[in-house]
Amino acid sequence: MQKLVIKGGAPLYGELVNQTAKNAALPIIAACMLTEDPIVIKDCPHLKDIDAMLNIMRHLGCSAYFDGDDLNVCCRDVTLNVINADLTGKLRSSIFILGSILSRCRSAYISHPGGCEIGLRPIDLHIFGLKALSVKIEDDGGVICCDGSKMKSAVVNLDFASVGATENLMMAGALLDGETVIVNAAREPEIVDLAQFINAMGGRVRGAGESIIRINGVKKLHGCTYRPIPDRISAGTYLAAVALCGGDALIKNVVPEHVFGITERLKKSGARLTVKNGAARIASDGRPRAVHKLETNVYPAFPTDMQPQFCALLSCAQGSSVIVENLFENRFGYTGELVKMGAKITVKDRIAVVTGVDGLHGATVKACDLRGGAALVIAGLKADGVTDVIDVEHIDRGYQNIEQAFRLLGGNVERVNR
Numbered sequence: 001m002q003k004l005v006i007k008g009g010a011p012l013y014g015e016l017v018n019q020t021a022k023n024a025a026l027p028i029i030a031a032c033m034l035t036e037d038p039i040v041i042k043d044c045p046h047l048k049d050i051d052a053m054l055n056i057m058r059h060l061g062c063s064a065y066f067d068g069d070d071l072n073v074c075c076r077d078v079t080l081n082v083i084n085a086d087l088t089g090k091l092r093s094s095i096f097i098l099g100s101i102l103s104r105c106r107s108a109y110i111s112h113p114g115g116c117e118i119g120l121r122p123i124d125l126h127i128f129g130l131k132a133l134s135v136k137i138e139d140d141g142g143v144i145c146c147d148g149s150k151m152k153s154a155v156v157n158l159d160f161a162s163v164g165a166t167e168n169l170m171m172a173g174a175l176l177d178g179e180t181v182i183v184n185a186a187r188e189p190e191i192v193d194l195a196q197f198i199n200a201m202g203g204r205v206r207g208a209g210e211s212i213i214r215i216n217g218v219k220k221l222h223g224c225t226y227r228p229i230p231d232r233i234s235a236g237t238y239l240a241a242v243a244l245c246g247g248d249a250l251i252k253n254v255v256p257e258h259v260f261g262i263t264e265r266l267k268k269s270g271a272r273l274t275v276k277n278g279a280a281r282i283a284s285d286g287r288p289r290a291v292h293k294l295e296t297n298v299y300p301a302f303p304t305d306m307q308p309q310f311c312a313l314l315s316c317a318q319g320s321s322v323i324v325e326n327l328f329e330n331r332f333g334y335t336g337e338l339v340k341m342g343a344k345i346t347v348k349d350r351i352a353v354v355t356g357v358d359g360l361h362g363a364t365v366k367a368c369d370l371r372g373g374a375a376l377v378i379a380g381l382k383a384d385g386v387t388d389v390i391d392v393e394h395i396d397r398g399y400q401n402i403e404q405a406f407r408l409l410g411g412n413v414e415r416v417n418r
């Protein structure tokens, strides 16, 4: 068990190179199953969620190893199509691999991923989509049994633009005869990245980034070397930290359009930003302005994965802000921990009212989920005194060496064994 010990209260100055995107790398790793050839994923981030996905891949018979920051994956031999609960329980997005296992083996048995800290996270859209591709599915709530022997391309109309369901269907359709069409597809940058990866393997995916995606199946895909996009959420987290603590920092490896929904809100709350040439420069005096209403929604709207970090920011704003969480039903769990640090936040259902306070104070707080944990770290950097963030494992799921990143900005953050 490890914790982060943060001595806060100082502004942040410096520069860092942002990691590649966890949420792009995860489905790309799953999609490696679509070819027997070796794949190199350049600059793959070293994260707990990536390790969990690699363990699943190895369990299925693939080889996966890091050579420095480059991940080498080869799925020449897929010996198993069963994933038990001990593996799916470690990574909710293990369900993303269903489409590629089916594509490869034409049958799959996967234990239910279940809910998680931020909500129930049902998988009905994944199941609906695969059934539309003529996969027979029996799901008793324990193991999802899939028979894809009669799989064929089709038009799939999703009721909601789910990121994971869209990715699953793209992988499932990549090797099917004919055209698979996803209507009301998710439009997140990670979807576009997966399409580009499949196309780099010789696939034919068009329309990613728009709401209709067309996948023309090919007979075979081949190996390639691919670098996933920069992580818009880790970039946003570092920017929010500087907006909250004050200072001046340069975050490199950022795609300006991908962070637009985040940087526009940071500007509204008073930070000065220039985003160009693959980097974001932020300067702030450390006393943010309240935001009348901050509402999460699907891309390109404000991302739910940045909601907790903005709540930390707005907890020290001049005035009151309202945050509405539209994607996950249980994503305010971390607010109780921010309150221990002096924040004034009231939550009712999916709405939080944040009354800005003059400052925060150090406390021992618990990271209950990935982004909520990141919010506590940036609150700790702002707070007077020492903050201990326990259960840091949640943060390690999505941030590569978060203490090192903040140290590059002059933050006083140490990881210690408890």
Ligand code: UD1
Binding pocket: 022, 023, 024, 026, 093, 119, 120, 121, 122, 123, 124, 125, 126, 127, 160, 161, 162, 163, 164, 165, 186, 190, 304, 305, 327, 328, 329
């Ligand atoms: C992905 C991201 C996650 C992000 C989320 C929303 C990855 C690995 N994770 O998660 O970080 O917070 O997008 O941007 O990329 N839903 C259903 N039924 C389904 C599927 C989803 O009701 O079958 C609901 C979910 O419960 C949630 C909403 O749809 O309320 C959004 O989920 P989805 O877009 O599928 O997110 P994920 O792919 O799980």
